[in-house]
Amino acid sequence: xxxxxxxxxxxxxxxxxxxxxxxxxxxxxxxxxxxxxxxxxxxxxxxxxxxxxxxxxxxxxxxxxxxxxxxxxxxxxxxxxxxxxxxxxxxxxxxxxxxxxxxxxxxxxxxxxxxxxxxxxxxxxxxxxx
Ligand code: SF4
Numbered sequence: 001x002x003x004x005x006x007x008x009x010x011x012x013x014x015x016x017x018x019x020x021x022x023x024x025x026x027x028x029x030x031x032x033x034x035x036x037x038x039x040x041x042x043x044x045x046x047x048x049x050x051x052x053x054x055x056x057x058x059x060x061x062x063x064x065x066x067x068x069x070x071x072x073x074x075x076x077x078x079x080x081x082x083x084x085x086x087x088x089x090x091x092x093x094x095x096x097x098x099x100x101x102x103x104x105x106x107x108x109x110x111x112x113x114x115x116x117x118x119x120x121x122x123x124x125x126x127x128x129x130x
Contacts, residue, residue: 005098010079011059011066018047019123022073029071046124049073074119081112083120090116 018040030037039057040047050057058067066072075082080096081103083089090113092099103109 003098003101006064007097008055008059008061008064010076010093010096011056013054014049014051014056014059016049016056016073016075016079017124018049018073018075019119020047020127021123022075023047025071026068026073029068074123078112078116078119081109081116083116085120089113 023040026037026039037057039050041050042048053061055061056066058072059065060067066076080093080099081090082093084091090109092102096102103112
């Protein structure tokens with residue numbers, strides 16, 4: 001069942017955080033194709049996807065597709081669920097116009113939130129530099 005409406009809003013002006021596993025998986029993918037791709041930057045705290053022409057480097061605007069969908073970053077898989085660190089809770093990002101159709105089942109929301117929290121604490125917050 002496809003829920004995402006492929007509007008591409010989440011891939012525009014992306015600030016998506018990457019874990020080191022995300023970075024390595026994507027590097028390996030392009031290395032197997034003998035391609036080098038400049039896709040991330042370090043903002044002083046986190047690795048993030050780069051934008052080109054106001055959208056993620058991997059977004060193909062005229063096709064409304066992600067070039068690396070099968071190996072996309074974990075944050076893109078959880079989206080529109082994001083973790084609000086200041087409130088220590090999972091929320092649905094208001095920038096996604098269809099966010100309410102994702103995770104409409106409370107049990108599913110809770111289960112995915114648990115996975116998101118585990119990923120954030122084990123793969124993102126433990127790799128930040130102070
Ligand atoms: S990696 Fe794919 S899903 Fe994630 S922001 Fe980029 S184009 Fe969108």
